[in-house]
Amino acid sequence: MTLPQGVSGIHVLPADHHDGPWESIIVPPGTKERLLGTAVLVLRHGRALRSLSGSPHGLVVLAGPPGTGKTTLCQGLAQRAAMAVAKRGATTFVEVDPHGFPSEMLGESQRAVRRLFAETLPELAARRPHTVVLVDEVEALAVRRSVASFETNPVDVHRATDAVLAGLDSLRAACPHVLLLATTNFTAGVDEAFLSRADLVLRLDLPDAEVLARIIASSLAELTTLWPPLRRLAEDDALHAKLAAMCAGFDGRRARKAVLGAVAQRPELAENPEWLTAEDLYTAVEAAVR
C-alpha cells in the first residue's frame, strides 16, 4: 500500500499486537487515566461537544526530554482508547512523519501540510467511526514563529507553522471527533498558538529513583519471560533499588538499555542470558554511567 505524503503508517485498532506499549511505560499515578479520559471524551463525544463555547480541539501534547516514553505512550494510548470505544466501531490510527514534507522549495511544505489537514486526514477519518492521529516530534512542523530566525529557518518554516494552525482549525471544524496526539522534546520550541489549542499538555519528566527501579524490574521481568531462571533477579527489589540509585539521571530508554547491555557484555553471556548475575548488572550500569 502506498501511503499519502507525510503519513508513515496507518493501522486499524484495536489489534492484539498493539497491546504492549501502554503497560510498558511507567508514569506517575493518574497520568494514564487523564490521557485516556481526554481521548475517550474526544473520540466518543467530539461531535456533541462542538456546541460548547469552549469546545475541545481534540489535541493532546506530550512534552519531555528524549527517552521518557512519549512516543510509546501515544501508541499505547491509541490502542487503549480504541479498546474503550470498540463497541461503536474500529479506530484508524494514523502516524504522521513531520520530516516527510519537503522544505527546500518555497511554499511547497506549506501546501503539503495544508493538504494533510484539509484532505488526507479528513479522508482517512471518513473510513471508520474513530480516528487517532499521532504527530511525533511536532516541533518539526510547528516551529515557534517567535524564535525561528529568518536566516536559519526559511520563511517557509513560518508558513508551515501557519499552515499547521490553520489545518488544526479546519480539521477540528470538519472532524471534531478526531483525536490528535503530538509529542515534542521541548515545549519552548513549539508555537504558543499551537500549545494553547491543546486540551491537555502533559509533561513527562525523567524518572525518579522509584520509577527507575520499576523500569529495571520490568526490563528484567521481560527477560524472564524468555529465560525463566532470571526470575531470581526480576524479583529482587533490593537489587532494583540499588541499580536505580546508580542510574540517577537516566531516562527510561537508557535504563532499559543498561539492563539489556548487561547481557551483551560477553559473548558467552549473550549466548546464555540465563547466566546473568547481579554482579553483571552492576558492572553494566557502572559502565553506562560513564
Ligand SMILES: Nc1ncnc2c1ncn2[C@@H]1O[C@H](COP(=O)(O)OP(=O)(O)OP(=O)(O)O)[C@@H](O)[C@H]1O
Ligand atoms: N517511563 C518509562 N517507563 C518505562 N519504559 C520507558 C519509560 N520511558 C522510556 N521508556 C523506554 O524507553 C524507550 C524509548 O521510549 P520512547 O521512544 O517512547 O521515548 P520518547 O520520549 O518518544 O523519546 P524521543 O523524545 O527520543 O522520541 C521505550 O522502549 C520505552 O519502553
Ligand SMILES: [Mg+2]
Ligand atoms: Mg519519540
